[in-house]
Amino acid sequence: MTVSRFTRVLRRVFFTAVALVSLVLGGVVCLMCQALAGRDAPTYRVEGHVVSHERGALPVGGDEDAVSQTIAVDAGSHRYDITAVDPGLDLPPGQPVILDISRADGSVAYLSAGGGVVDLRSGVVRPVLLIFAALVALGAVYFGAVRLHVYPPVATWLALVLGALLAPVVVFVRV
Structure with missing residues (x-):
């Protein structure tokens, strides 16, 4: 060659x-x-109530004491399972909630319950x-x-x- x-x-x-x-x-x-x-997509509101609530150990960033909250929300025709490390998700079954659902991908962006709002969107960093x-x-x-x-x-x-x-x-x- x-x-x-x-x-x-x-x-x-x-x-x-x-x-x-x-x-x-x-x-x-x-x-x-x-x-x-998708993170900042428009949302629509859905009303529902908490069906079940579970707590689990979820080590996050070296914090062995972090507790994950998993709730299931029944919103009429659809059921949403939400897991996060946030004390705002410590809701008893039967608690009425309002979910803001993303129009882009159908994920839960915000959860409102009892006057508090939990931001469930992913970060931007x-x-x-x-x-x-x-x-x-x-x-x-x-x-x-x-x-x-x-x-x-x-x-x-x-x-x-x-x-x-x-x-x-x-x-x-x-x-």
Whole structure:
């Protein structure tokens, strides 16, 4: 194999690798944006009552004394099982509750009972950090590809566009 043929093969392999890395990192960004959008999606209210209540030991963050609360709520045509480490879920069976259900994914966003509200949504720190890390890694990949002159900047941008176009497809198809 000659040097020029080896260089062409190396460029094709590297182009494919950059496109795949773009796909993965773009997928992470899309998935985390989807998680953040689902977190703050509109909700609708459902009234119900607590059917059962269980307590269990759930070590969280090294805290051996943390107690998880699991309740089952009967809301007419649907039953919701809710588990969290929150003293606000310490509700007796028969307690009337109001659930705010996310229109995006059908999960319980808030639980209201006896004047108190329990926020059951996931946090925003992890998705924001993953978005930031993926964008920094994506920038580093493209900076390195252009800086090393492995292939022309036009091909680098083509790989970026390919990754950006395929990433949402992969995320929403859930391959």
